[in-house]
Amino acid sequence: MVNRRRREGAHPGDGVRYTTVGRLLAAGFSPTLTPSKLLPNHVSVALGGEENWTETVCARFDGCFTETAWKEESE
DSSP: OOOTTOSSOOOTTOEEOOOOHHHHHHTTEEEEEOOOSSOTTOEEEEESTTOOOOHHHHHHHHTTSOOOEEOOTTO
16 A cells, blocks of 8 residues: 555565554554545554654564565465
C-alpha cells in the first residue's frame, strides 16, 4: 500500500509487520489516525511526554510489531 508506483501488489523481498493500537498504547506511544486518500488506515505514532526517540525507545517501538513476513519468490 505504501509504494505508490506499484499496482500489482508486493514483490519478492518486500516485507510487512503488524501491530495494534493496544500494543502501542501499552508501550507508551500515542497513535493517531492520520488517513489520506492513498492510505485511509494510516496511523502516525508519537511519544508521550518529554521523551526523545533514543535507541531504547526505538527498541520498545520495534517490540510492538510482529516479526517481518517476507514475500517469497514462489508466492
